[in-house]
Amino acid sequence: MPTQNLVETHNLTKQYGKVCCVNTLNMMVPPGAIYGFLGPNGAGKSTTLKMILGLVRPTKGNITLFDTPVNEQNRMKLLAQTGSLIESPSYYGHLTGEENLRIIQTLKGCSEKDIDEVLKIVRLNEARGKLVNHYSLGMKQRLGLAAALLGFPKLLILDEPTNGLDPAGIQEMRELICSLPQAYGMTILLSSHLLSEIDQMADHVGIIRKGVLVYQDTLESLHAHSKEQIALRVSHTKVALDLLRQDGIEATQEDGYLLFPMVDDTCVANLCRHLVAQNISLYRIEKREKSLEDIFLSLTGKENSL
């Protein structure tokens, strides 16, 4: 069954004994997107990405890459169009950066020219002849990204790529990743436990909590949840709701409150007058603002660390 998404998982589940790390996860990564896969530590992000890459066998469910259901026969062929950086970078410390990339380039079967290009992209050109054991953590992380970029794959899977980097390194890595879809037409599936990071980089977001995907949409739509609202507590909620709707205000009812999008002060005053005129008592008028952090915490649970 052909789909529009570059990556799709259907009821993807991973269970270790009685512990369910990933639970019936349905992820959809559209082409050209930077998909931020967000969740607290231990939520199941890495396990999900490893299952997509075939490094961990799913207990249940299936994965579709590039419109093709992944199986043992076509897995390597599909992964040939994919680059990955999972957790820490993989490297041979006793070899130089260039020698490391040459090994990956040969195994990927891509052009030798790609090595020069990816080294330029990650700004490791000058350190190409240096042993990787002598690289800083940031340089190793950039080498990992360079290895993932070799062959300029259609899909890049990056698991917490800014882990362990200093603030300057984090910013540099973010800029680099953000530039890739436009420059090379790549789709990026990126995991992080930092909301601010996903907010700065992604255009689509999936939030996972205890192995369950609790939210998946565009980042814009997540931001929409964080907009300011007016909350009214009145004596006759149902009647008041109908009156507001008659006045063309899209209001909703939640926990005994009427909620509607922020309007100017005059409009609020008119509404109050109108409700009182209809013998509805007004108990409270509140301005509510839900930050992105509040939304994230309400989705992932406050007990989980960020």
Added chain:
Amino acid sequence: MSTLQMEFRKIKRKWIGLTMCALIGVQFAWLLWAGSRPNETERLYGWIEMLYSLPLVSVIMMPTIMAVLASRLADVEHKGNTYKLLKTLRRPGALYHAKVVCGGLFILAVSSAQFLFIIALGYARGYAGHPEWKHYGAAFFLNLACCLSLYLLQLLLSMLFFNQMVPLAAGLGGSMLGLVLMYIKMYSFLPWGGFLSSAQVTMDWNPETRVIHFYYREYSSVELCALAMIFVWILVFYGAGRILFARKES
């Protein structure tokens, strides 16, 4: 082919060849020391005696050498955490096979050096006649097979355990076992006992005349079974390694 080529690129600056030379050098030193000044009788039986000594040296030295070789080849992957990247580029079976072939080529080089050395040593000491090529060829082939079975066992352990002390301890344990259990028949059925079951020469020692008589032995059916076990171990360790490596999640 490119996977195998990469195996050799990966071990650049790891000096595995040099390590092998150093370890095999110890064997050479031992053989040089043993019978360094042969008399006429010893020269007469020199070639056959060499075939008697070689499995004894191998049973003690080779388990350790194979453990070191397998550990060096597997450790480059563990240190850089590379399996999770390599398994997205090649099937685990192909990666495992490349490690087997790479190590196999080292074993071929080590075994060849070993045999070339003892032949050169025999001529240098002036042993009578020439080596019996049929027996020397068989010894070379069986020695190679024994080394391969031990290498496959060690590779399996080295690839599965991050801490290389586990496989190295197994290799050293195999050598120790060789020293302790060398003369127990059942030992020949163990992977480390292959060198003994493959020995073609045995000896009689007369305590009165103190004369040692070396001769080519006739294999009993039990000894033939022990010999066949070498090849069974090769198949078992190769199959187990390939399956376990493929199943291991990164």
